[in-house]
Amino acid sequence: MNKKLNTDPQSNDDVLRIEDLNIDFVTDAGAVPAVRGVDLSVKPGEILAIVGESGSGKSVTARTALGILAENGASHGAVYLKGKNMLTLHGSALRAARGRDVSMIFQEPSTALNPVYTVGWQIMEGIRAHTKVSKKEAKARAIEAMRQVGIPDPEQRVDYYPHQFSGGQKQRVVIASALALKPALIVADEPTTALDVTVQAEILALLRNLRDELGTAIVIITHNMGVVADIADRVIVMNHGQVVEQAPAVELFENPQDDYTKSLLAAVPHLGRNSSSEGLNERPHSRAEVLVEAKGLRVHFPGRMGAPGFTAVNGVDLKIHAGEVYGLVGESGSGKTTIGRSIAGLNKITDGSLNVLGYEMAQYKERSFKPLRKQIGFVFQDPAASFNPHLTVGECVAEPLNVHRDLNPSQTRAKVASLLEAVQLPGAYADRYPHELSGGQRQRASLGRALALEPKLLIADEPTSALDVSVQAKVLDLFRELQTELGFAALFVSHDLAVVDMLASWVGVLYRGSLIEEGLGSQVLSNPQNDYTQRLIASLPVPDPREQAERRKLIEELNRA
């Protein structure tokens, strides 16, 4: 191999330097451009955030730093990692660079760790692959790495298996194994996306500390502008495979130059802005008819073969009045989705009472509940999976009509066309298949299907969490418009406090199956009473670096207390 090609001609102190990188993917339908002419550099000890929406090429770009490229990808340009061109390295030279010079943190910690080995073994694996050390020495280093990432009792826990750790601790273990050889650069691909906000705040603080202590450069790939504001020194915004803007974090948020950056920032929901309960003093619609009433609701899922079960919802009381939007927030495992599914009859309730439109769900029978179904609409989280891939969008939207109404084909078609128009989709989309629509369009069609029978109650289970921010903003606007126009009651389930506040006037906070706080959205979010709610709100990063720095101090105080 030509030596000149592999070494950087102009030596400088950048850890990573990408020059004119172009990547294409070969598919059946032709070549798809993923990255176009990207130039970037990372200095030692710098945290660079690459932001962009899905398909912007951010992950593909950052992964080339490790020499990772999907098999059907073709790359041109140069990626210099400490002077070596990672695109031309092969075999043992590439393996030597991975782990020692650069390592990676993955999105989902539970799948990045092998469940049949202890975490210590997995950290040692990387150490022993690169350095000739004894098993004992490697173990000592693994314990040291685990201590560095703040896992308590590392001497004992080094012999634990991944399932014995919580999600946040698992991500710490992943970070520990990335750090074990003290690489100059860490590539973190959406390291906190799979984690709850309170855990996310801890992981971001950890990454920041590691940079300060070890001087490791970090490239963090994310779509979350709050995370960017919290951690990044410098930001690169990517769109359609190109870098559209590159600036220090504070500058980018305060004075974005590119139109795309501006629209991206405008679309991010900001806690406390645009609240739907602004200026209200009491619960609106509180005198209206009660559509859903839960008293001491308990939902228990039995465990597998003697293992203890899981109580997802434990003694929840709540009321949803006609015409109001009830926002239910909580972290994963808090039972928020279970409550929504119970109301729709997708889960059986274990104990207590749940009254839905006058029907007692404790005595649930599909046959007797069926007539009520036409008054309940449901919007699912993942718009890609909630449509039958073999039916056209029009057929999918017409399903509720076919089941409950006796319309002839032309009436059905007319109704579908008017529904699609209501959710701002062109009528011609009725003949398309779900996979031919974008995520946002599919979620609109899904909203149209849920509203087809003009329901009194709509249950929206994280309807926008699978969407990009700019698309999310449009779907939320549409939801708000339709709600004002049609006046249906809604249970809006989300983990995103800012989104819930935008839509719901009355907000309930769930924690481990209990409703710990309830009140007007603006009050709960600006003046939380419960300790957990306070921490939850403080952990939510806001897309503004200066404000976020202040909030960080607040959460540190809360954690100390």
Added chain:
Amino acid sequence: MSIPSLASARKPWFARLPVVSHLRMSSGLQRGMLIAGLVLSVLFIVSALFAPLIAPFDFAQSSDMSGDFPRQSAPDDKFIWGTTVTGYDVFSRTMYGARTAIWVIIAAVLMSLFIGVLLGLISGYLGGWFDRIMVVLADAIYAFPSLLLAIVMSIVISQGQSSLWGGIMAAAISITVVFIPQYFRVVRAEVMRLKAEPFVESAQVIGSSPWRVMFTHLLRNATRTLPLIFTLNATEALLTLAGLGFLGFGIEPTAASEWGFDLNRAMSDATSGIWWTGLFPGLAIVLTVMGLTLVGESMNDLNDPRLRRFSRKKAQRITQAGVTR
């Protein structure tokens, strides 16, 4: 789940047919394997369809105007693959054998397909006691050696009779019984997985009846892998038929020609150096099974984008052509 790409939906209907679409997206070694499989399979189908035109004699013909055929004569101009101990022409019997084989394959695979898919769909979606009984039954059938089961079935069904259709149906039904659990299991597993998909739940919250959910929403999604099992099971059906024939439970030589039976008769010939009576029916079995397996395996690999490979040439052509949309 593999969702067909945008472009494929706009292609003409014939380009979207299972085998044709696979051929179009294949390249390199994978394409070679698929084509080899297709050539062998087409050879098999052609000889089955046009057996009377290709074969110079009938399968049970041992004499013509010039008198009785010679017995165990080596391949020559008149009998290109020689004759058997009873004076049948090996070439004609091998060609006609494809006919029997294809009938049994079609009958067996179709019957087991319909029954297995229906049972799997109901059992997987509704669950409960019906599901439990069906699973136990399927396991019980699995526990039997399939050839033994086929022998028992062929005795029960044909009761020693061996007319053409009696023999074919006996073989087909006995194979069907063995195959139903396979389709049942595949469809049931797929339905169980799909049952938790949001699109099925969204049909449930609308209030669709179980039948509507099963036949409108689940059926087409659960049967994606069937063309694959279809080709793989076709080979097993053929082997079971040959096995039955070899053991003497097949079709009488005067009712139809059957490769397994011919192989059985050729056993004693082999020791006396008469190779042609065994070689050709044997080769026919091997090549047909190989052809169908190659088609099935190639389809399996091509269906999964992660197993699909672009040859260097094709990748280059696509990159040079640039963006098409």
